[in-house]
Amino acid sequence: MSLLVIGSMALDTVETPFGKNIDVLGGSAVYGSVSASYFTDVKIISVIGKDFPKAHMRLLKSKGIDLSGVQVKKGKSFRWEGKYDWNLNSPQTLATHLNVLSDFRPVLSDFDRKCDFIFLANNDPELQLDIISQASPAKFMAADTIEFWINNKRSKLIKVLKGVDIFIINENEARLLTKEPNLVKAAKAIISLGARKVIVKKGEHGLLYVTKRSFFATPAYPLETIYDPTGAGDSFAGGFLGFLANTKHLNEASYRKALIYGTIMASYSVEGFNLKVLSALNRRLIEKRYKEFEKLVRF
């Protein structure tokens, strides 16, 4: 099985209390695909400018990621600048330069359409809907979003969450989307809006996973040191979908295992600046932490 990741490739400038990194490799498709690469074959659909460092492409290639769907356009690559304060919660966005991403309109190839799993990372819901219609025979689609689209394209976003198999959202976004302060109610309200399955990410507090018939809650992997939360959500989604794409039977048990693998990948991701730790993992380290996690939560 293979996973198609459709999202941004970025040059990030990120400041945390532990340091500042300028124009480093980032973007939702990058975190998602590197994380998924430990579990399954991954192809990125994205766009970069002529200025995108070759070293970054080599790193992605070294993870076995198929980059044939990455368009190289005249102009500058997408750039994001953010700053985290001591509590390391949601960052303050200092600048967003869409550059070549502003007219990103992916057209899926026949190969792409045959990918069983598709991750629609955060993007304009209209663009996500367009991909959903192109990819409709896909076995499994997941979508993520951000507050901006909830505020500005709510009705389109609701079409997206109806059109995918699983909708991934963080706790603040879930509250914003549903006007429901209680997270359990918010998750159920997203199901009422038409989502088949929803994951509500709670950062250091873990996640909720809700369907019409089931409910799952897990804490996060406890970390003493978080260097850079950038990409945690996409690393989670990559691990979750990568594991599922490599699983024979999609059922409640495999979804739950996949949620824990996502949790593990997010925990590694935030332990280093940008992709430093996430890109240097191997399956043995992932299984080791998965087993530690089992011990931490069993009763």
Next chain:
Amino acid sequence: MSLLVIGSMALDTVETPFGKNIDVLGGSAVYGSVSASYFTDVKIISVIGKDFPKAHMRLLKSKGIDLSGVQVKKGKSFRWEGKYDWNLNSPQTLATHLNVLSDFRPVLSDFDRKCDFIFLANNDPELQLDIISQASPAKFMAADTIEFWINNKRSKLIKVLKGVDIFIINENEARLLTKEPNLVKAAKAIISLGARKVIVKKGEHGLLYVTKRSFFATPAYPLETIYDPTGAGDSFAGGFLGFLANTKHLNEASYRKALIYGTIMASYSVEGFNLKVLSALNRRLIEKRYKEFEKLVRF
């Protein structure tokens, strides 16, 4: 085995977005002992004024709680007034009238000293230390606290956490006590201060349980409707200690089960105003929710 609960009996006036209740039964010893009464024999050590309604005493008696350690003094009972806003997080304290509680200096009887388990609910750390010295042959002691004592009697409080078997604290208090924003580090810092075991309560996000050698994390029981968070922490402690007091072997497995029973009791407690739901439970309902919880978190 039996549990001694030493803390306040109160007349609470509590306002939540769902209603206001005036001079209702409350206090740490009340929530703790009612919660524990479903698991083990409980005796309260506390003080009330002549104005304490007889109906409240009858309710506690109906739960089989030994009230022979409740002194009735001239004057008014302890009163607390608080208000919760929509997010139902920590309440705003509107008034605290210590009244008869202000010169509460419990002296343990020979019977009390033979209780195997003692819960030192929130109180002046000097008073908690006095009880620790009186009760030193006890098998197991647990203590709780509040921000006020962290700010005002830090060094005495550190003696308390060294003197008990398990120290129970909420996330904000843990951060305040250790000056450590990361909760995992904060919990470990409390162990470094000399605690043998620490429980960090995170409300709707569950809890961490940390010892020198082990780490446990669990989410809370997911609730759609929280009417009144008052007493949640003491209901947790009562369920936790009540279960332990009725357990043959104290080991990591029984501590973890006890933490889940505490979680279940807190979840029931906040589902009704004051003690309405907590006092109307039975073992079947508790076991039912425990089993549901197992299903919610298993992977």
